[in-house]
Amino acid sequence: MSLIAEFSLRSPDLVLASALDAAPDVTVELEQQMATEFDAPVFIFWAFGGDFERLEAGLDSDETVSEYTVIEELGDRKLYRARLDCEEICAIYPIYQKLGASPMAATGSADGWQRRVRFPDRDSVVKMRQFCADNDVDFRLNRLYTPGDSELEDKFGLSAEQRKALVTAERVGYFDVPREVALAELGEELDISGQSASERIRRGVSELVSNTLLSDFKRRK
Template sequence: MSIIVEFSLDTTDFLFGSVLAPVEEMSIDLEAIVPTGNLILPYFWATGKDFEAFERHVLDDPDVGGITQLDRVDDTALYRVEWASDLDGVIHLLAETNAVILEGTSSDRTWFFRVRFPSHDQVADFYNYCSEQSIKLHVESVYTLQEASRAGRKFELSQPQREALVLAIEKGYFSVPRKTNLSEIAADLGISQQAASKNVRRGAEKVLRACMLEHVGTTGRPEEENTDTAGDK
């Protein structure tokens, strides 16, 4: 039975994250892949402003063989990175246990992961390894795929997205006129405004996609409900 684990760890306990931690503020999102062999995490998204400084910073690291910007939309760019050496044990063990990284994102020196493991045994192997290596892993949630469809998980929100979106709703960010702004939301959460913006934006997109698109047919219009009411125009 597949098990989904949500956990976080500090950038200092994650070599991959340390390599990508830029001088200028930049948040990173990993592509959802199975990390295997030399192709460990070749793609990631970077959101920020000074991409040139970010690329110089990454290339200065001896573990990086090269970095290529593949695409860019506004303040977000897709990169492919070539690693000059093997990366840290966290990613290596994820590859060893055939785990799938469903989501990996950075936010102010902390990385959040949502990972699917093949079974409880692989989860135990991963957790025990982290303990042996003194990696401070903060497990936030463990659940099965069946449980994932229950309330609170059907939108597949990460914990940071869930917290930011709930706070935005409670504070009136979506009200007209707005009763708060991203700066205040970021201050309440203790994160940067950029991280708050990303979490609110992506969290809202996930909820809207789940709620809206599941009721949309192939024509792109909401499917009509079956009713017994005749002549109701």
């Protein structure tokens, strides 16, 4: 039986790593990745939530990106098409193909990449973890579940931790303008660090956007 794994990846050698470091408030969401045996991979992604000028300055200097263009703007979101430099990337996509895994969702930020991937079995998840260890990529498994497990699935794609973080953030005034509490205080409410609270909020907001505001758009496409 297949398994769905949700995990984070961190490494300065991952695609867009330095560009996202240059724009720490930006979140990117992978729309499509294309690769052939002869051409450099193409990465199509949405960006939102931060300073696009800083992101684009980061893309200009990011060694994993050979060129990029903006192909669409929708309100406070931009859709980018980037051609990647294979020699400068720790390539993750080929290992998915080798293991027979199917990527389902990917979001990136200065905190790293959050991935949801369907693996054919538990052994392939172990091999994925080992590949990351062998290539100095920090791999952290957040959830592992079978498709259709109603106790673990959320209708908006949120994990229990993400849902709790978002609900708590709203309750204590983190989303108010101006904010009523800082990240460190929110972390105390959740009994985690401020950085961990930030990661959960980012991932949760990205899941909500992807599974609500973007769901109709993706169906139309």
